[in-house]
Amino acid sequence: MKPFRRARGAYVARLTDDERAVLAAAATDVASMLAADEAPQAGDLLAGLAHDLGRSTARPDDPAVRRLLPDASRDDEELAAEFRRLTQADLRASKSAGLLLLARVLTERPGKRPSEVVVERADARAVASAVTDIRLVIAERLGIRTDEQAEAIYDLDAVPAAARQLVAIYGALSWMQESLVGLMLDDARAGVDVTPQSPPPGEPSG
DSSP: OEEEEEETTEEEEEOOHHHHHHHHHHHHHHHHHHOOOOOOSSOOHHHHHHHHHHTTOSOOSSHHHHHHSOOSOSSOHHHHHHHHHHHHHHHHHHHHHHHHHHHHHHHOOOSSSTTEEEEEGGGHHHHHHHHHHHHHHHHHHHTOOSHHHHHHTTOGGGSOGGGHHHHHHHHHHHHHHHHHHHHHHHHHHTTOOOSOOOOOTTSOOO
Protein backbone atom coordinates (compact mmCIF):
# COMPACT_ATOMS: atom_id res chain seq x y z
CA MET A 1 0.00 0.00 0.00
CA LYS A 2 1.31 3.43 -0.98
CA PRO A 3 -0.28 6.65 0.32
CA PHE A 4 -2.48 9.03 -1.61
CA ARG A 5 -0.82 11.65 -3.75
CA ARG A 6 -2.15 14.24 -6.18
CA ALA A 7 -2.25 13.05 -9.77
CA ARG A 8 -4.25 14.13 -12.81
CA GLY A 9 -6.61 16.31 -10.76
CA ALA A 10 -7.46 13.50 -8.33
CA TYR A 11 -6.07 11.70 -5.28
CA VAL A 12 -4.33 8.45 -6.17
CA ALA A 13 -3.07 5.66 -3.92
CA ARG A 14 -1.64 2.26 -4.79
CA LEU A 15 -2.98 -0.96 -3.26
CA THR A 16 -2.44 -4.63 -3.97
CA ASP A 17 -5.31 -6.75 -5.24
CA ASP A 18 -5.64 -8.38 -1.81
CA GLU A 19 -5.75 -5.00 -0.06
CA ARG A 20 -8.41 -3.78 -2.48
CA ALA A 21 -10.54 -6.87 -1.99
CA VAL A 22 -10.38 -6.85 1.82
CA LEU A 23 -11.16 -3.15 2.18
CA ALA A 24 -13.93 -3.24 -0.42
CA ALA A 25 -15.51 -6.19 1.39
CA ALA A 26 -15.34 -4.26 4.68
CA ALA A 27 -17.08 -1.28 3.06
CA THR A 28 -19.81 -3.51 1.63
CA ASP A 29 -20.28 -5.30 4.96
CA VAL A 30 -20.78 -2.04 6.86
CA ALA A 31 -23.19 -0.79 4.18
CA SER A 32 -25.18 -3.99 4.66
CA MET A 33 -25.31 -3.38 8.41
CA LEU A 34 -26.84 0.03 7.72
CA ALA A 35 -29.29 -1.08 5.05
CA ALA A 36 -32.88 -0.20 5.86
CA ASP A 37 -35.82 -2.40 4.92
CA GLU A 38 -36.82 -2.19 1.30
CA ALA A 39 -39.82 -0.05 0.44
CA PRO A 40 -43.06 -1.80 -0.56
CA GLN A 41 -43.05 -3.05 -4.15
CA ALA A 42 -46.67 -2.06 -4.79
CA GLY A 43 -47.29 1.28 -6.47
CA ASP A 44 -49.21 2.62 -3.48
CA LEU A 45 -47.81 6.07 -2.74
CA LEU A 46 -49.41 6.26 0.72
CA ALA A 47 -48.08 2.83 1.68
CA GLY A 48 -44.62 3.85 0.57
CA LEU A 49 -44.83 7.11 2.52
CA ALA A 50 -46.01 5.31 5.65
CA HIS A 51 -43.14 2.86 5.26
CA ASP A 52 -40.58 5.67 4.91
CA LEU A 53 -41.90 7.49 7.96
CA GLY A 54 -41.91 4.38 10.10
CA ARG A 55 -38.82 2.46 9.03
CA SER A 56 -35.60 2.01 10.95
CA THR A 57 -36.29 4.52 13.69
CA ALA A 58 -35.69 2.22 16.64
CA ARG A 59 -32.38 2.51 18.46
CA PRO A 60 -30.11 -0.07 16.80
CA ASP A 61 -29.42 -3.20 18.83
CA ASP A 62 -25.90 -3.59 17.45
CA PRO A 63 -23.52 -1.30 19.39
CA ALA A 64 -21.38 -0.88 16.26
CA VAL A 65 -24.35 0.52 14.34
CA ARG A 66 -25.14 2.77 17.29
CA ARG A 67 -21.69 4.32 16.89
CA LEU A 68 -22.65 5.18 13.33
CA LEU A 69 -26.14 6.38 14.32
CA PRO A 70 -25.63 7.82 17.82
CA ASP A 71 -28.34 9.20 20.06
CA ALA A 72 -28.91 12.93 19.70
CA SER A 73 -29.29 13.11 23.49
CA ARG A 74 -28.13 10.75 26.20
CA ASP A 75 -30.37 12.35 28.81
CA ASP A 76 -33.63 12.86 26.93
CA GLU A 77 -34.96 9.60 25.46
CA GLU A 78 -37.97 11.33 23.90
CA LEU A 79 -35.75 13.84 22.10
CA ALA A 80 -33.42 11.06 20.92
CA ALA A 81 -36.36 9.04 19.60
CA GLU A 82 -37.83 12.02 17.74
CA PHE A 83 -34.45 12.86 16.20
CA ARG A 84 -34.13 9.27 15.00
CA ARG A 85 -37.61 9.36 13.50
CA LEU A 86 -36.76 12.48 11.52
CA THR A 87 -33.19 11.72 10.45
CA GLN A 88 -32.21 8.08 10.78
CA ALA A 89 -33.50 6.79 7.44
CA ASP A 90 -31.70 9.55 5.52
CA LEU A 91 -28.53 9.09 7.56
CA ARG A 92 -28.52 5.36 6.92
CA ALA A 93 -29.00 5.98 3.19
CA SER A 94 -26.25 8.61 2.93
CA LYS A 95 -23.75 6.52 4.87
CA SER A 96 -24.59 3.42 2.82
CA ALA A 97 -24.11 5.41 -0.39
CA GLY A 98 -20.70 6.60 0.78
CA LEU A 99 -19.62 3.09 1.72
CA LEU A 100 -20.72 1.68 -1.63
CA LEU A 101 -18.86 4.53 -3.35
CA LEU A 102 -15.72 3.53 -1.44
CA ALA A 103 -16.21 -0.10 -2.46
CA ARG A 104 -16.57 0.98 -6.07
CA VAL A 105 -13.47 3.19 -5.90
CA LEU A 106 -11.52 0.23 -4.53
CA THR A 107 -12.66 -2.17 -7.24
CA GLU A 108 -12.59 0.04 -10.33
CA ARG A 109 -9.33 0.45 -12.22
CA PRO A 110 -9.38 3.79 -14.06
CA GLY A 111 -5.74 4.60 -13.32
CA LYS A 112 -2.70 4.26 -15.54
CA ARG A 113 -1.50 1.33 -13.42
CA PRO A 114 -3.62 -1.62 -12.25
CA SER A 115 -2.63 -0.92 -8.64
CA GLU A 116 -3.93 2.67 -8.65
CA VAL A 117 -6.95 3.61 -6.54
CA VAL A 118 -8.32 6.90 -7.85
CA VAL A 119 -10.50 9.20 -5.73
CA GLU A 120 -11.89 12.18 -7.60
CA ARG A 121 -11.81 15.42 -5.62
CA ALA A 122 -15.61 15.64 -5.71
CA ASP A 123 -15.82 12.18 -4.07
CA ALA A 124 -13.08 12.69 -1.49
CA ARG A 125 -15.29 13.80 1.40
CA ALA A 126 -17.67 10.89 0.97
CA VAL A 127 -14.78 8.43 0.71
CA ALA A 128 -13.09 9.83 3.82
CA SER A 129 -16.37 9.66 5.74
CA ALA A 130 -16.90 6.06 4.65
CA VAL A 131 -13.42 5.14 5.88
CA THR A 132 -14.31 6.74 9.23
CA ASP A 133 -17.50 4.66 9.42
CA ILE A 134 -15.63 1.39 8.87
CA ARG A 135 -13.04 2.37 11.47
CA LEU A 136 -15.82 3.11 13.98
CA VAL A 137 -17.36 -0.32 13.44
CA ILE A 138 -14.00 -2.06 13.83
CA ALA A 139 -13.21 0.06 16.90
CA GLU A 140 -16.44 -1.14 18.50
CA ARG A 141 -15.65 -4.76 17.69
CA LEU A 142 -12.17 -4.35 19.20
CA GLY A 143 -13.40 -2.45 22.26
CA ILE A 144 -11.58 0.77 21.37
CA ARG A 145 -12.86 3.83 23.22
CA THR A 146 -9.75 6.01 23.67
CA ASP A 147 -6.67 7.05 21.72
CA GLU A 148 -4.57 4.99 24.13
CA GLN A 149 -6.61 1.88 23.38
CA ALA A 150 -6.30 2.56 19.65
CA GLU A 151 -2.51 2.67 19.94
CA ALA A 152 -2.42 -0.44 22.14
CA ILE A 153 -4.09 -2.67 19.55
CA TYR A 154 -0.93 -2.62 17.44
CA ASP A 155 0.82 -4.68 20.11
CA LEU A 156 -0.16 -7.94 18.45
CA ASP A 157 1.17 -10.00 21.36
CA ALA A 158 -1.69 -8.56 23.43
CA VAL A 159 -4.34 -9.06 20.71
CA PRO A 160 -6.20 -12.38 20.34
CA ALA A 161 -5.31 -14.17 17.12
CA ALA A 162 -8.93 -14.00 15.94
CA ALA A 163 -8.86 -10.20 16.10
CA ARG A 164 -5.60 -9.61 14.27
CA GLN A 165 -7.18 -9.32 10.83
CA LEU A 166 -9.47 -6.60 12.17
CA VAL A 167 -6.44 -4.83 13.62
CA ALA A 168 -4.70 -5.00 10.24
CA ILE A 169 -7.75 -3.57 8.46
CA TYR A 170 -8.11 -0.84 11.09
CA GLY A 171 -4.46 0.12 10.68
CA ALA A 172 -4.65 0.16 6.88
CA LEU A 173 -7.77 2.34 6.93
CA SER A 174 -6.24 4.73 9.48
CA TRP A 175 -3.15 5.16 7.34
CA MET A 176 -5.21 5.50 4.17
CA GLN A 177 -7.47 8.11 5.76
CA GLU A 178 -4.56 10.12 7.13
CA SER A 179 -2.93 10.48 3.73
CA LEU A 180 -6.21 11.36 1.97
CA VAL A 181 -7.43 13.88 4.54
CA GLY A 182 -3.99 15.49 4.69
CA LEU A 183 -4.13 16.21 0.96
CA MET A 184 -7.70 17.46 1.21
CA LEU A 185 -6.78 19.88 3.99
CA ASP A 186 -3.77 21.15 2.08
CA ASP A 187 -5.92 21.72 -1.00
CA ALA A 188 -8.62 23.45 1.02
CA ARG A 189 -6.03 25.83 2.49
CA ALA A 190 -4.78 26.52 -1.03
CA GLY A 191 -8.30 27.35 -2.20
CA VAL A 192 -8.79 24.19 -4.28
CA ASP A 193 -12.45 23.22 -4.51
CA VAL A 194 -12.94 19.76 -3.01
CA THR A 195 -16.70 20.02 -2.46
CA PRO A 196 -19.03 17.46 -4.04
CA GLN A 197 -20.46 18.63 -7.33
CA SER A 198 -24.23 18.87 -7.67
CA PRO A 199 -25.77 17.34 -10.79
CA PRO A 200 -27.27 19.66 -13.40
CA PRO A 201 -30.97 20.44 -12.94
CA GLY A 202 -33.15 17.52 -13.92
CA GLU A 203 -30.41 14.93 -13.58
CA PRO A 204 -30.28 12.34 -10.77
CA SER A 205 -27.64 12.72 -8.07
CA GLY A 206 -26.40 9.17 -8.35
